[in-house]
Amino acid sequence: MMDEKTKVLVVDDERVVRDGCHRVLSGKGYEVATAENGKQALDILAGEPVDLILLDLKMPVMSGEEVLGITSTEYKDIPVIIITGHGTVDTAVECMKKGAYDFITKPFQIEEFLLTVTRAAEKRKLEQRAKQFEEENIRNLYDLNLEKSRLKTIINRMANGVMVTNRNLEIVLHNPALMRLMEISEKIENPAPIAKIMNDESLIDTLKQIQSGETSEGESVSQEINIGTNILRAISAPALGPDRNVVGTVTVLEDVTAFKQLDQMKSDFVNMVAHELRSPLVSIRQINSVLLEGLAGPLEEKQQDFVDRGVKKIDALLELINDLLDVAKIEAGQYVQRQVPTDIGKIIEETVSLMEARAQEQGITLTYSCQGLKPVQADPKNMEEIFNNLVSNAINYSPEGGRVTVTAQSLGEYMEIKVQDTGVGIPSEELPKIFDKFYRVKNPKTRQVIGTGLGLAIVKGVVEAHHGTIDVESIEDKGTTFRILLPVITE
Numbered sequence: 001m002m003d004e005k006t007k008v009l010v011v012d013d014e015r016v017v018r019d020g021c022h023r024v025l026s027g028k029g030y031e032v033a034t035a036e037n038g039k040q041a042l043d044i045l046a047g048e049p050v051d052l053i054l055l056d057l058k059m060p061v062m063s064g065e066e067v068l069g070i071t072s073t074e075y076k077d078i079p080v081i082i083i084t085g086h087g088t089v090d091t092a093v094e095c096m097k098k099g100a101y102d103f104i105t106k107p108f109q110i111e112e113f114l115l116t117v118t119r120a121a122e123k124r125k126l127e128q129r130a131k132q133f134e135e136e137n138i139r140n141l142y143d144l145n146l147e148k149s150r151l152k153t154i155i156n157r158m159a160n161g162v163m164v165t166n167r168n169l170e171i172v173l174h175n176p177a178l179m180r181l182m183e184i185s186e187k188i189e190n191p192a193p194i195a196k197i198m199n200d201e202s203l204i205d206t207l208k209q210i211q212s213g214e215t216s217e218g219e220s221v222s223q224e225i226n227i228g229t230n231i232l233r234a235i236s237a238p239a240l241g242p243d244r245n246v247v248g249t250v251t252v253l254e255d256v257t258a259f260k261q262l263d264q265m266k267s268d269f270v271n272m273v274a275h276e277l278r279s280p281l282v283s284i285r286q287i288n289s290v291l292l293e294g295l296a297g298p299l300e301e302k303q304q305d306f307v308d309r310g311v312k313k314i315d316a317l318l319e320l321i322n323d324l325l326d327v328a329k330i331e332a333g334q335y336v337q338r339q340v341p342t343d344i345g346k347i348i349e350e351t352v353s354l355m356e357a358r359a360q361e362q363g364i365t366l367t368y369s370c371q372g373l374k375p376v377q378a379d380p381k382n383m384e385e386i387f388n389n390l391v392s393n394a395i396n397y398s399p400e401g402g403r404v405t406v407t408a409q410s411l412g413e414y415m416e417i418k419v420q421d422t423g424v425g426i427p428s429e430e431l432p433k434i435f436d437k438f439y440r441v442k443n444p445k446t447r448q449v450i451g452t453g454l455g456l457a458i459v460k461g462v463v464e465a466h467h468g469t470i471d472v473e474s475i476e477d478k479g480t481t482f483r484i485l486l487p488v489i490t491e
């Protein structure tokens with residue numbers, strides 16, 4: 001619209017004036033229409049869009065003042081410039097009062113004439129632009145409202161609970177599903193103090209942490225909370241303002257009770273089967289050992305070989321069963337039996353010397369270094385388990401010629417232990433999953449490695465039961481580093 005030509009309607013009964021205006025204005029790029037009296041002018045206005053009117057006052061059929069009377073009500077957006085041969089201030093003022101934009105006196109001074117027309121055309125353009133903006137604004141507001149009501153419908157119909165809090169940790173939005181999950185029947189108006197809906201201390205603490213900016217942008221915190229006999233999974237994240245500052249929190253709650261029960265049943269079942277299998281397997285192993293030792297009579301070489309292979313398979317099965325039982329104990333919080341001041345350096349040394357033969361067999365250099373270590377309050381058997389798992393992973397998942405290094409050093413109130421390898425590495429998208437039970441990375445280079453995916457789940461469980469942390473860094477085809485922090489005995 002802005003690029004279109006400005007259309008001027010020249011209304012004057014004197015032909016020379018009409019022709020003169022037409023010539024000058026066309027020359028300046030205006031589109032020009034002409035009328036020789038008021039009636040003609042109104043016909044044109046009724047039929048086509050006009051941006052600006054130049055209007056003579058004294059005309060036959062219908063005078064300029066009459067036309068002005070009509071345009072100032074019906075076409076009030078179109079600026080009117082009065083052309084007058086009787087250029088008295090009085091007439092001009094009179095016309096301006098009736099809504100004319102300006103006036104010019106005949107005969108025209110070209111410069112002045114053009115200046116007046118340009119100004120009026122600019123005014124018209126500006127007004128049109130303002131109007132357009134206003135219309136757009138109204139449209140946007142309408143769209144926004146529509147979007148808001150759509151969003152509201154979605155949130156209200158969701159099966160998951162939604163809770164949004166503001167800066168003061170007051171609830172400003174909640175949906176019917178939340179009230180159902182929280183077992184609240186009364187109606188609650190927003191904003192409401194959080195305690196009216198939520199009493200779970202751990203979730204409120206999480207929201208406070210998010211509110212104070214302690215979590216990073218895009219991070220969400222997942223936790224389980226108990227409401228009555230139900231277990232809910234709450235996922236909370238910061239609500240960000242326009243300049244990406246935290247203006248509140250958003251929590252989505254899902255009922256995971258049935259899922260948890262199923263999970264528990266599955267664990268109980270695995271546990272029971274593992275238990276039931278272990279005793280007979282141990283007996284079979286013992287009987288086979290007796291056979292191998294020749295206590296039931298000498299064995300021929302072939303017999304010896306078969307029984308030997310059988311024992312190895314039984315050992316692998318027993319290892320799996322023990323792992324399963326360990327995981328079950330960790331999950332039940334019964335794994336760490338007795339914690340005593342433990343020399344971690346010694347345990348590392350022993351693990352490394354036990355593993356040395358295996359490393360050599362696979363062409364891997366295994367070294368360790370421990371410096372100035374303080375004792376750690378720990379269960380020595382558990383600690384052995386950690387290093388066994390990490391070092392055997394490092395050896396298993398490294399190609400021939402690789403290096404595996406175990407280091408331990410003091411780090412203030414902690415001891416930092418690293419198990420580093422130059423192996424196949426782990427793709428970054430797999431890293432968050434490797435500590436899950438039964439999770440194994442599918443990698444053609446390590447397909448031949450036999451395992452159940454329980455090792456790291458046990459390691460993590462043990463570390464956490466000792467109030468420590470474990471993390472991992474890895475670059476594919478370069479290597480992997482597991483890093484454990486364990487609190488040392490200070491006093």
Ligand SMILES: Nc1ncnc2c1ncn2[C@@H]1O[C@H](COP(=O)(O)OP(=O)(O)OP(=O)(O)O)[C@@H](O)[C@H]1O
Pocket residue numbers: 323389393394397421423424425426434439440441442450451452453454455456457480
């Ligand atoms: N040092 C490592 N380098 C590369 N990948 C590793 C390393 N350690 C672990 N992984 C990957 O993580 C997965 C999980 O390890 P985890 O020790 O839990 O199970 P596993 O070794 O497969 O079986 P097991 O229960 O017998 O230990 C492995 O299957 C492997 O893909």
Ligand SMILES: [Mg+2]
Pocket residue numbers: 389392393451455456
């Ligand atoms: Mg392993």
